[in-house]
Amino acid sequence: MKIVVCIKQVPDAKDVRLDPKTNTLAREGVASIMNPYDRHALEAGVCLKEQYGGTVTVLTMGPPQAEEVLRDAVACGADEAILVSDRAFAGADTWATTYTLAKAIEKLDGYDLVLCGKQAIDGDTAQVGPGLAQRLNIPYITYARKINECTREVIRLERMTDDGYDEVEMDLPALLTVVKEINEPRIPSLKGKMKAKKLQITTYTAADLKADPNCLGLKGSPTQVARVFSPEMRGDRSMITGTVAEQVEQLFEKLEDCLS
Amino acid sequence: MDYFLTEEQQMIVDVARQITDELIIPQRAELDEKEEFPHEILGAIAQADLFGLYVPEKYGGYGGGCFEIVLALEQFGRGCVGVATSYAASALGIYPVLLSGSEEMKDKYLPEIVSGTKRAAFALTEANAGSDASGIQTTAVLDGDEWVLNGTKQWITNGGEAQIYTVVAITDKSKGARGASMFVVEDTDPGFSYGPKEKKLGIRASATRELVFKDCRIPKDRLVGRKGMGFIMVMKTLDLSRPGIAALGVGLGQAALDEAVVYAKQRVQFGRPIISFQAVQHMLADMAIEVEASRALVYNAAKHIAAHPESMSKASSMCKVFATDMAMKVATDAVQVLAGYGYMREYPVEKMMRDAKILQIYEGTNQIQRNVIGQELNKEYTRNS
Amino acid sequence: MLRIDLDICIGCGVCEETCSFGAITLEDGEPRVDDSCNFCGACVDVCEVEAITIEREEKAARADLSEWSGVWVFAEFRNKRIAPVAFELLGAGRRLADQLGVSLSAVLMGSGLDGHAESLIGYGADTVYRVDHPALAHFTDDAYGNVLEDLVREHKPEIVLAGATAIGRSFIPRVATTVDAGLTADCTGLEIREEDGALLQTRPAFGGNIMATIICPHTRPQMATVRPMVMRPNEFDSDRQGEIIDVIPDANRLESRVRVLRSVMEEQDKVNITEADIVVAGGRGLENEKGFALLHELADLVGGAVAASRAAVDSGWVSYPHQVGQTGKTVCPKVYIACGISGAIQHVVGMQSSDTIIAINKDPDAPIFDVATCGVVGDIFEILPQLLEKLKARKGK
Known part of the structure; x- marks a missing residue:
């Protein structure tokens, strides 16, 4: 089985903090990591490979330094890695991203299953998986939480819904986006790290993809950022002061108002 | 201090460190409190290829030696000596096979150790044989095509959790130190059972049990190396x-x-x-x-x-x-x-x-x-x- | 392209400080821009000497934008009822439609829809496109996507809104891709720009640390998903009049490549935090599960639900369904009591529209006090037990 896993390099969210004085993101020392949901997608791909045989190809679109997450993925069990990178891709929204990723996947030597995380933690849009499947014209399932069975022809799985889950099946080739509940990602192995170190990473540029320049990057993006600003706080900061007993008394009165 | 590790040695440290920080340290207090064997962590260690660290490449291992395992154990020891002991005891248990076992024996057991499907334990200590190994009373007698083991081993780390045991038994009492031999006993062998799990001061994530051999019959080819070489091994x-x-x-x-x-x-x-x-x-x-x-x-x-x-x-x-x-x-x-x-x-x-x-x-x-x-x-x- | 005129630039570095994406660095006093630039324009606004410009090579408008008119809401129908988010979207959609002077329509899909289209009209829809078909009984991306796509192509709405639910977030991106529309996920604010009627879609970005306003200048429809509990529904008006149009899709458009074998409802958490009037939430300051026991006691006494910040959920003190914030649920109760929550923006975006926010925290500088209507600086473990005593006494009366 040929499995493709799409991954993204993102800033580590737990390190991102807003500097209260300047109202900008304090990004000093913020590490770049593999999007956590993508790590679960990768694990799902590697588990399927171990169970049913085949190969796992990881693919990322990003600047040259995104190569790091590809090596990380190979250390965790992926076989091949492709970096989709070109200045022309910069500023892409999800529409232009899915266009570019689809072009890259179509350039591969066939595929049976495409795996994505449910969303990236920097954008939180959850749009790339469904959009990519549509462009590849393959069926897809979002929020996959458990793979029950996978043959060369069909995959059966559980999809999370807002109030439970659906058991569904679809024919391959197909695309899945996965949630955290699907598995526990492994720690990179020694042999994997050694392989990752030596691995030759293939880079696809806009020219390699024979892509329409009008569909790439900022120019190909239907959405534009009109303004960026710090969230506003309502901040009337009315504070209850006094001894603990006085504070509790006032708090209690306030609550009583609300409760009655 | 910089010890000028090679790139690959540094990778061993990095993998072991990540397992220690992400798996061992968060769980160590609970494992200690509940005296629970760390099956899951050992599984992750195997998946990360570290059970093969000291096993030659031809059996699927990394082919490292004493220094490589020291690098890994230092990290695990930083997290939890109980977990680390369970890992180290498996290495100890398979070393006799690695050092003196026949080619068939290595082919059979080493890949299972590397993949983590099986763990080993080393059985030397007895009630009357600790620092003085000459007090060993467990015996092995050849009966046709089988060795018959009788005796009890005490405080065996990984006892009851391992599948492969290297056991020292006396094959000729008259020969003193030259009268002991090393055997491989598998957990499913007839006549082999365990005592209850010991309660310990520390390393409580590790399992320590008695091994009881009562007319335990094992095939002839489970003798490791030559007869009488037990103590040297x-x-x-x-x-x-x-x-x-x-x-x-x-x-x-x-x-x-x-x-x-x-x-x-x-x-x-x-x-x-x-x-x-x-x-x-x-x-x-x-x-x-x-x-x-x-x-x-x-x-x-x-x-x-x-x-x-x-x-x-x-x-x-x-x-x-x-x-x-x-x-x-x-x-x-x-x-x-x-x-x-x-x-x-x-x-x-x-x-x-x-x-x-x-x-x-x-x-x-x-x-x-x-x-x-x-x-x-x-x-x-x-x-x- | 972000262009910096180095002849004008004075190398003050304000752009570097302002850039939320770390895309600008000063080298030898000259700003350089790397690939992480998102073209947000923040640096353009702050540059005092106006050295920075964004040159957009504009894509030729695909079609005459004026052909597209009207505001649409996708009304999710699941488990024999319309999802409440649909009514919230009708509230927001009504406001947008009135400002634009156009009509508001709802698209209702499913099987066995009798009697439901009317309620959409009561909540503000002028027109309901009703697609009632057994093939739509279970949600599938293929069938739902095809039907909505065909309706959009036929009727050309300028705005399409949907709930950011499991269903909305699954099939709306597909529709946006097929009709080449821009789509903004998880909006918290929707406005019409006065001068040209463009939809200003505001959403938290970068884990909620900044807000971004998104526009779709050259494509239609302008599509957005909105999280449940963010918008407010209008009062239900049973006298409102509207038109219900039954749509019969082509059979081949209802085929799905995904087959739903079984749909399982799992037991919901005892209290759904999004529906509670009083939410009692705890964070890192509660220190451990025992701290959360106090919170559960408080919730029982005031008849509220227990919620938590991500820090508390990550620490395992309480399960994920209780998480409020960017990566959890959005809540809008009458009273939100935040105990030991510092108020990181990721949390605040999930609760800031609560009517009353009471915050207890030992750090007087905690940002939670910036959104609180009433703040108490103090030790949770002193205040809560005393408050519980008082509440118990009150209950006793």
Whole structure:
């Protein structure tokens, strides 16, 4: 089985903090990591490979330094890695991203299953998986939480819904986006790290993809950022002061108002 | 300090560190409290290829030696000596096969160790045979195509959790030290059972049980190496494995030092962080010196052993004594720095102090190690004079 | 392209400080821009000497934008009822439609829809496109996507809104891709720009640390998903009049490549935090599970639900369904009591529209006090037990 896993390099969210004085993101020392949901997608791909045989190809679109997450993925069990990178891709929204990723996947030597995380933690849009499947014209399932069975022809799985889950099946080739509940990602192995170190990473540029320049990057993006600003706080900061007993008394009165 | 590790050695450290930080440290208190065997963590260690660290490449391993396993054990020891012991005991258990086993035996068992599908244990100690191995009473008698084992082994690490046991038994009582042989017993062999799990002061994530052999019949080809070579194999096995125990001491000492320094920087008394008091500074400085000196000795002993397998004993014993005595002292001092908090289960140094004690006892007490060093000195100076 | 005129630039570095994406660095006093630039324009606004410009090579408008008119809401129908988010979207959609002077329509899909289209009209829809078909009984991306796509192509709405639910977030991106529309996920604010009627879609970005306003200048429809509990529904008006149009899709458009074998409802948490009037939430300051026990006691006494910040959920003190914030749920109760929550923006975006916010925290500088209507600086473990005593006494009366 040929499995493709799409991954993204993102800033580590737990390190991102807003500097209260300047109202900008304090990004000093913020590490770049593999999007956590993508790590679960990768694990799902590697588990399927171990169970049913085949190969796992990881693919990322990003600047040259995104190569790091590809090596990380190979250390965790992926076989091949492709970096989709070109200045022309910069500023892409999800529409232009899915266009570019689809072009890259179509350039591969066939595929049976495409795996994505449910969303990236920097954008939180959850749009790339469904959009990519549509462009590849393959069926897809979002929020996959458990793979029950996978043959060369069909995959059966559980999809999370807002109030439970659906058991569904679809024919391959197909695309899945996965949630955290699907598995526990492994720690990179020694042999994997050694392989990752030596691995030759293939880079696809806009020219390699024979892509329409009008569909790439900022120019190909239907959405534009009109303004960026710090969230506003309502901040009337009315504070209850006094001894603990006085504070509790006032708090209690306030609550009583609300409760009655 | 920079020990100028090669790129691959650094990778071993990185993988072991990640397992320690992400899996072992978050679970260690609970494993200790519940005396629970760390199946899941050992599975992750196998998946990360570290069970194959010391196994030759032709059996699917990494092909490393004493130094490589020391690097991994130092990290695991930093997290939890109980978990690390379960890992180390499996290496100890399979070393006789690795050192003296037939090609068929290696083909059968080593790949299972590498993949983590099976674990090993080493069975030497008995009620009357600890430091003095000549008191062994377990016997093995050849009956047609089978060996028949009878006897009881005591305090066997990984007992009941391992599938492959290397067992020392007497095959000819009249020959003394030359009368012991090494066998492989599998968990499913008839006549083989376990005693209850022991309750221990420390390393409570590891399992320790009696092994009971009652007319336990095993095929003839489970004899490891030649008949009568049992004790020599035991000595070689322990010489090879002791730097690993020393590495656990280094890891534990480092962890205790880390906890003590972090606490001393935070804890405020008399209006100042206690690290600003010289009494505390000097304790921390001594701890740091001892940890680093131990590390340097252990690393070099391990490299020496890998390069000179014919003369392992002294280096192996020296690093084991030094690093494990250090671990006990540094862990005790760390509890002292944390004082009341250090004595409470809420902080990890209490467990470190309990765990450190076993390092001075198992795989040959530190007193026995000093005997070995003394005897080696005697031999060396006799030769040279 | 972000262009910096180095002849004008004075190398003050304000752009570097302002850039939320770390895309600008000063080298030898000259700003350089790397690939992480998102073209947000923040640096353009702050540059005092106006040295920075964004040159957009504009894509030719695909079609005459004026052909597209009207505001649409996708009304999710699941488990025999319309999802409440549909009514919230009708509230927001009504406001947008009135400002634009156009009509508001709802698209209702499913099986066995009798009697439901009317309620959409009561909540503000002028027109309901009703697609009632057994093939739509279970949600599938293919069938739902095809039907909505065909309706959009036929009727050309300028705005399409949908709930950011499991269903909305699954099939709306597909529709946006097929009709080449821009789509903004998880909007918290929707406005019409006065001068040209463009939809200003505001959403938290970068884990909620900044807010971004997104526009779709050259494509239609302008599509957005909105999280449940963010918008407010209008009062239900049973006298409102509207038109219900039954749509019969082509059979081949209802085929799905995904087959739903079984749909399972799992037991919901005892209290759904999004529906509670009083939410009692705890964070890192509660220190451990025992701290959360106090919170559960408080919730029982005031008849509220227990919620938590991500820090508390990550620490394992309480399960994920209780998480409020960017990566959890959005809540809008009458009273939100935040105990030991510092108020990181990721949390605040999930609760800031609560009517009353009471915050208890030992750090007087905690940002939670910036959104609180009433703040108490103090030790949770002193205040909560005393408050519980008082509440118990009150209950006793």
